[in-house]
Amino acid sequence: MRFRTEEIMAPPIVKIVEAARRFIDSPDFLNLGQGLSGHIPPNSSLKGLQERLSHPSAHLYTPDQGLLELREELALYLRQQMGLYADPETELMITAGGNNAFAGIALTLFDPGQTIIMSSPFYFNSVMAIRLVGGDVSLVPVDSDFQPDIDGIQSSIDETTRAILIVSPNNPTGAVYEQERIDALVDLCVDRDIFLISDETYGRMAFESANHYSPRSRRDAQNHVISIGSFSKDFGMSGWRIGYIAGPEDFMEEYLKVQDTMTICAPTPSQLLALEILKNGMDEIDSEIDGLGLLRDLAYLRANEIDQWDLTRTRGTFYLFPKVKGCEDSRKLVLDILQETKTLVLPGSVFGDAGEGHIRLSIGPLTPEAVDEAFNRLSDYFAHHF
Ligand SMILES: Cc1ncc(COP(=O)(O)O)c(C=O)c1O
Incomplete structure (x- = not known):
């Protein structure tokens, strides 16, 4: 077969x-x-979850987009933590982790033959997801500090390009991308009318006075930037399978079809634990x-x-x-x-x-x-x- x-x-x-x-x-x-x-x-968050689990609704579906209370709390956290802007009602979706989010974005955006540009070395699941939906990957090697090569990315754009992907802080290199480079990519995406997909799975893990900069903090580029986040690494929740997408409203309306087909909603107990941590465990x-x-x-x-x-x-x-x-x-x-x-x-x-x-x-x-x-x-x- x-x-x-x-x-x-x-x-x-x-x-x-x-x-x-x-x-x-x-x-x-x-x-x-x-x-x-x-x-x-944190133990205190796990205890808080235990109480919440005594409520029958903790065992049922939530809205596809995720619990509104969690989206509201997350929107606040993202704004305070990284200046990332997302309306909790229309621009935030809770997913079953970052990989689930990226695969869903690939399904929502890519026609067969369309291309994503990514820096190499890359996180392999991103390549796998694009290939699974029949898309192509165009790789541009990073420079000697593991920062994205803006000129190389710019010259790789052609009529098949649908999106550019950045992963910062990065797996596998650990690089935290410089704000000027991220801004240059945002400008490029707006100018060429393509998407910048920003994988911010390690968003809290910038050290030594480096700052994580989210391209969705650029209010002038909200229609071109889709951010992915995860509770796996920062919150120690990899087994709970929970993450999120912050993106433009029209994209989110389309993504809903993928969400409903693939998972309906992220696991409810996981959403409740994420909520507990955001409220009391930071x-x-x-x-x-x-x-x-x-x-x-x-x-x-x-x-x-x-x-x-x-x-x-x-x-x-x-x-x-x-x-x-x-x-x-x-x-x-x-x-x-x-x-x-x-x-x-x-x-x-x-x-x-x-x-x-x-x-x-x-x-x-x-x-x-x-x-x-x-x-x-x-x-x-x-x-x-x-
Ligand atoms: C860059 C990157 N994105 C996404 C993920 C997947 O995270 P999640 O557990 O949220 O699916 C990982 C996991 O290693 C990762 O390194």
Whole structure:
């Protein structure tokens, strides 16, 4: 039997975790593969949720767009946190996570053969979603600081271009995009009448005085910018599957058809927990993210000891994306590191050709002791194998 999805890459993390399976149960296995932030929702918010669950409506559908109370609270948060503007009645939609949101946007916007422009290296699920709807992807390599190449993107626009995608703070590089570059892309999209899709999954994870800048804070470009957010990383809610889209009203009316077909609404208990955290749990979230900042400092300190790496220090997320000197096959390297050190990292090649030669380390879920231990093992490995 033939399947239409055969030409689309298989989920790379699933494949690599399969390869790591025989190490995963070992007590000294260290997982720097999966992109998790480590914290979970605050206890007080979980208690608050428990009370809400005693109400029968907590177990039923919400409106497709999500609970109005949550949208109102979220709109306030987005305005205060990142200057992002969205009318909770008409311009906000609660989704079952960021991936669900992006796939829904792809279904809403793209005719077969239309193109999205993205910087490379890229987050692989974005490519998969566009290919699933028959769209094409045009890749423009980032510059040496992992910032988007504005001229390269501009010259890639042609009559097939429907949208440009940015991901800031970025997975896999950790780059927080500069405001001037984001503004230049907003201007470009308005000028060429295409969409700027902004994946802000790691919106709270800008460190070292970097500021996350949302293009939807540009009031003059509201009709051309669609922002995606997620509660997975910032709020430690990856298992709850909840995120959101902020976009123009006419787009939202069309998106509703996708939402109703795919999920009807995001899971109701997840919406209630997100609401609880937004109302009462933000101090705890802030302190968890501050802790992540300290963990990054430690990881960069240790990573700088590895002479075989070219490391660009970026200011967002919990990912490090070193280039390994002389490495041409990052997949092979990662399997060897796993075999030798029982430490899982991801090959840069799963983030596209521009990622080849790199490895991605996710330190989010580790304790400081585990970060130290991971870098002991990696330093030792690279000193002996390179
Ligand atoms: C850039 C980016 N966007 C979206 C997602 C998906 O997040 P969610 O759990 O909200 O679907 C991820 C997850 O790793 C990501 O890195």
